[in-house]
Amino acid sequence: xxxxxxxxxxxxxxxxxxxxxxxxxxxxxxxxxxxxxxxxxxxxxxxxxxxxxxxxxxxxxxxxxxxxxxxxxxxxxxxxxxxxxxxxxxxxxxxxxxxxxxxxxxxxxxxxxxxxxxxxxxxxxxxxxxxxxxxxxxxxxxxxxxxxxxxxxxxxxxxxxxxxxxxxxxxxxxxxxxxxxxxxxxxxxxxxxxxxxxxxxxxxxxxxxxxxxxxxxxxxxxxxxxxxxxxxxxxxxxxxxxxxxxxxxxxxxxxxxxxxxxxxxxxxxxxxxxxxxxxxxxxxxxxxxxxxxxxxxxxxxxxxxxxxxxxxxxxxxxxxxxxxxxxxxxxxxxxxxxxxxxxxxxxxxxxxxxxxxxxxxxxxxxxxxxxxxxxxxxxxxxxxxxxxxxxxxxxxxxxxxxxxxxxxxxxxxxxxxxxxxxxxxxxxxxxxxxxxxxxxxxxxxxxxxxxxxxxxxxxxxxxxxxxxxxxxxxxx
Amino acid sequence: xxxxxxxxxxxxxxxxxxxxxxxxxxxxxxxxxxxxxxxxxxxxxxxxxxxxxxxxxxxxxxxxxxxxxxxxxxxxxxxxxxxxxxxxxxxxxxxxxxxxx
Numbered sequence: 001x002x003x004x005x006x007x008x009x010x011x012x013x014x015x016x017x018x019x020x021x022x023x024x025x026x027x028x029x030x031x032x033x034x035x036x037x038x039x040x041x042x043x044x045x046x047x048x049x050x051x052x053x054x055x056x057x058x059x060x061x062x063x064x065x066x067x068x069x070x071x072x073x074x075x076x077x078x079x080x081x082x083x084x085x086x087x088x089x090x091x092x093x094x095x096x097x098x099x100x101x102x103x104x105x106x107x108x109x110x111x112x113x114x115x116x117x118x119x120x121x122x123x124x125x126x127x128x129x130x131x132x133x134x135x136x137x138x139x140x141x142x143x144x145x146x147x148x149x150x151x152x153x154x155x156x157x158x159x160x161x162x163x164x165x166x167x168x169x170x171x172x173x174x175x176x177x178x179x180x181x182x183x184x185x186x187x188x189x190x191x192x193x194x195x196x197x198x199x200x201x202x203x204x205x206x207x208x209x210x211x212x213x214x215x216x217x218x219x220x221x222x223x224x225x226x227x228x229x230x231x232x233x234x235x236x237x238x239x240x241x242x243x244x245x246x247x248x249x250x251x252x253x254x255x256x257x258x259x260x261x262x263x264x265x266x267x268x269x270x271x272x273x274x275x276x277x278x279x280x281x282x283x284x285x286x287x288x289x290x291x292x293x294x295x296x297x298x299x300x301x302x303x304x305x306x307x308x309x310x311x312x313x314x315x316x317x318x319x320x321x322x323x324x325x326x327x328x329x330x331x332x333x334x335x336x337x338x339x340x341x342x343x344x345x346x347x348x349x350x351x352x353x354x355x356x357x358x359x360x361x362x363x364x365x366x367x368x369x370x371x372x373x374x375x376x377x378x379x380x381x382x383x384x385x386x387x388x389x390x391x392x393x394x395x396x397x398x399x400x401x402x403x404x405x406x407x408x409x410x411x412x413x414x415x416x417x418x419x420x421x422x423x424x425x426x427x428x429x430x431x432x433x434x435x436x437x438x439x440x441x442x443x444x445x446x447x448x449x450x451x452x453x454x455x456x457x458x459x460x461x462x463x464x465x466x467x468x469x470x471x472x473x474x475x476x
Numbered sequence: 477x478x479x480x481x482x483x484x485x486x487x488x489x490x491x492x493x494x495x496x497x498x499x500x501x502x503x504x505x506x507x508x509x510x511x512x513x514x515x516x517x518x519x520x521x522x523x524x525x526x527x528x529x530x531x532x533x534x535x536x537x538x539x540x541x542x543x544x545x546x547x548x549x550x551x552x553x554x555x556x557x558x559x560x561x562x563x564x565x566x567x568x569x570x571x572x573x574x575x576x577x
Contacts, residue, residue: 026501029544030512033502049505052512059517 075416111184443473
């Protein structure tokens, strides 16, 4: 009986609110007689009986919620905002609750994160950042007075095989001896990251917390805990703390190797700046050290130091630039007259635009990896300008849609206008008027949109309809 | 308008059942053997066409018998006229045992 009651209740949601109470009253009464009629063990009969409530309720939907009113309901300002909110929620759920956004907004998981910076070679073009020759690290480690430490890093795709033989494609990094010590990273399991602590363990790897939880099932590390990386067995000697990440959250396995093993390679370089040392001072010192040691090194004058925090957050600057460009473009091309909007209209316009821009930003961060596109610095030269284009196109799309949507809304109730009608003679522009008329389904007014905008007519014209027109819009 | 209403066999059967003295939804279901998903929407449609009329039973009477009040349906004049025409259209309906004993 309870299930049957629940089905009737659920079906009642389809019935228009005005008729729901009486509909429920009849169905509950009928359910009572059906339950008396059916034997106690025949609950299937009651379920079948009450499932008919859905067909009955659908009849009400067909009869009362006709196409026009449904369209009007779906186009109401509340539904519009609810739809955009649903898009944002979907982005959040699909991305696993915005991991990239959260890591950008939260403090970086290093000791004195403001002093951690990456060094790159701006190369021939300032628009790109390329890695630096690893042999410079040793020079800077020994000679620099403004930089407390310098370490090399490099990552590539690898194949990891766990203890039961499952293979997975992971991003594996090679870092020089004191990389984790320089960052001030902490471990959540296994060995700590002290100075020169990992030099004695060439066959050890450190894994990220998500990798440990997922692939290694979060089991406590023992001296026997091992895994295969690119076919070679390594002992898993440490697990990074849960929120640790460096430039890319996708790096799962870290191998600490001697600096000498990077000889001849171009790598990313991370440095810890001394207290109160500016990036400009450090850049000048590293340039002069490099030139003194080997004046023949190409492009030494273009060494650039960027704090990791600013590189991480540069995505905001990228988005801001794209938004500014999009705003100027749309403002120049659209006919939106902000001053003629009502307060409610302006509020709706601003709210939906901001919500959609937030959706573009979040989708850009979470799904196109725009954050580390900006951070990878030379790892992929194609993607950084691509992310800026993505933001630009997204922002322009949002602003154009938002303006167009606002123009097609009733100036009174802010619902989308309907009953689109072509009027006038398309060729008669001088003494006549041709265009499209849209009407508010509630009868608040009409919008006249001319086919061709000229100097002697308004781009669009709103005509308010008074109460004498209401009889035309009453629904039977 | 009455002449224009062409009922389906099922609707005509339900109309005949109501005319035969089966007055509320579950009762009609029992008499016709039709499922609830057919009977109740058909009742709405017949009422919309003004062939039947519904009224709620008095609460006091239902309370005295310790049961919920029923919604009763009865034929209107138009309904009786339409039923007559439907009987001609569906001759088998005449052979069904109509009235409640």
